[in-house]
Amino acid sequence: MKKYLSLTFLTALSLVLTACGGDSSDEGNSDAQSESNGENIKIIAAHNQTSAENPYQDGLLKFKEVAEEESDGQIEVEVHAGTIGTEESELVEKLGTGAADVVLVSPGFMTSTGIREVDLFALPYLFEDYDHWESVVDGEVGDQLAEIINDKSNNEFRMLGYWSAGPRHYYGKEPLESIDDLNGVSIRTQTSGVVSDFWQQTGAVPTSVAWGELYQGLQQNVVDSAENSYPYFVQQNHHTTPNGKHITETAHDYTTRFLLTNGNSFDQYPEDIQEILLNAAEESVITERESVMAQDEEYKEIAIEDGAEVHEIDTTEFQEIARPIQDDLAEELDLTDALEQIRN
Template identity: 65%
Template sequence: MKKSLSMFCLLFMVIAAGLTGCSNSDKSAGASGDGKIKIVAAHNQTSPENPYQIGMKEFKKVAEEKSDGNIEVEVHAGTLGTSESELVEKLKLGAADVVLVSPGFMSKTGIKEIDLLALPYLFDSYDHWEKAVDGEVGDKMADIINKKSNNDFKLLGYWTAGVRHYYGKKPLHSVDDLKGMKLRTQTSGVVANYWEKTGAIPTSVAWGELYQALQQGVVDGAENAYPYFVQQNHHKTENGKYITETAHDYTTRFLLINGKKFDSYSDEQKKNVLAAAKAAVKKEREALYAQEEEYKQKAIDEGAKVNQIDREPFIELAKPLQDKTAKKIGMTDMLEKIREMK
């Protein structure tokens, strides 16, 4: 009898411990609403002045303030990887909870519709871009990302990495000047296809190695927005000091959270995360817009040469690619909507 009673007590203690463990697990995951959650947020830029970092710090600030400290955000600026494909993989596997990535890298996950927002000369101003991403087009893309990723990715908002321009060893005066030039850019997808049409040779170089590649002539040039390449001193290299304002991409960046992780949060936690994301979108855009002119002037002051160019031939080269890509990915209607917003 005593032996049976002892066994019963032992069994009861094991079950109770298991239930307590489940309860604690639920709280740490945020399922109870009372537990504290930690969000690992990451981007690929290393400069503390970068708009990505400014936006992520705002996300952290608002999430922690609104939750009275029940949400902790840990921001990684390039420390979880400077490769966007790596960040996407870490988000999917749960090694990161919130990441910032470009359409080019997201399309590699098999969500082909994303390529629409990577098309060169799709937008002609920030006003045009904002109308699209903050309206019907942005809503539709967010829905596609969530459904086609099987809820691995939920879109929290659209950031921008600025308007991209060419910079290289010589100024551009026409499209023909690009022929045979090794240009650091994406080497696959619609971006690479466009530069190949200009006659350039898309060349892969890691962002952290680009300064040296420009200095040593591994590549003849690159393309990016002022805050990004000037903060990295690319304009001070032999193959980076001539800037031609091609304005070929008003860029879109996706602020993503792991959808399954988000669904595990309580309603209050979800509300606070969404509020933090909204504040971060506003802050990041404001920082980027302000830095465009600031870093352009800094480049000029430090010896870079800036010239304008007739963009029409570049735009005409892009239109057939836009039409062909939109048809291939089933986004012709969305392309037309974006064009009508100009």
């Protein structure tokens, strides 16, 4: 398995950074010059998970380690685990306003910026397994989507790398034996876009609950169920609630997360600083993906030890619902060729 950003993507990004750096404003050039003279550069890096023991934290700590070591301390990275926003929409907003420099967000929340193409990577049952996911995001389709994000945001959002959150599964008050068991079941998930469309067509009722409030929501019957990857929902003890103890391994999404920076701010840094931050991002990708794979098995075992029950299910009916949703979105976004590349 490849554990790195594609060479094509890194080369292209480096060329863009170099070219853009030469077009900086006078104020930007002044800032870059002062930074080259050894003034410290502070980077605010943030994710929305409140637990410090998750793969997101591991990835950002690696980013911090590499950036600070390679710059001999000129770069200082401050990592925030849910402390400047537990909702990804908050992090996207902070990146746009300059209150954060590097953030991790999902495709669903990126669509709020008007870049609907990112929903391609949120489509249920798009990927067969983790290797399939990795080959796509590290290949031509991943490069294409990164360019779209940069272009359509006018350089406000620039891709630094694709992270994973592992395969997502259903967990609720009862196990799923067939798709019929979802009829009328409220599920904490996105309430708009392709993810919502998928769950609605299974018969479930998508419901909005903030991540930080979901444990209480499952405990108090605010929602009947939720869906996520083992490291994330087990760390939050969702599996110990009455409405979270039955885990059905639907693997409906091999999750994609975007590590983003503000390209306009990034372009103000001198080339040596840009290169260090790119190296830090590449190393963070490797670390975060390895952490996801290790923790996925680890936290599944923890859930079982804590009394949760894990169930398997034939996902054929789920995939049959997902395929036309994939087709319709790809046609709407003029990404039919990209969808076929992924399927092939």
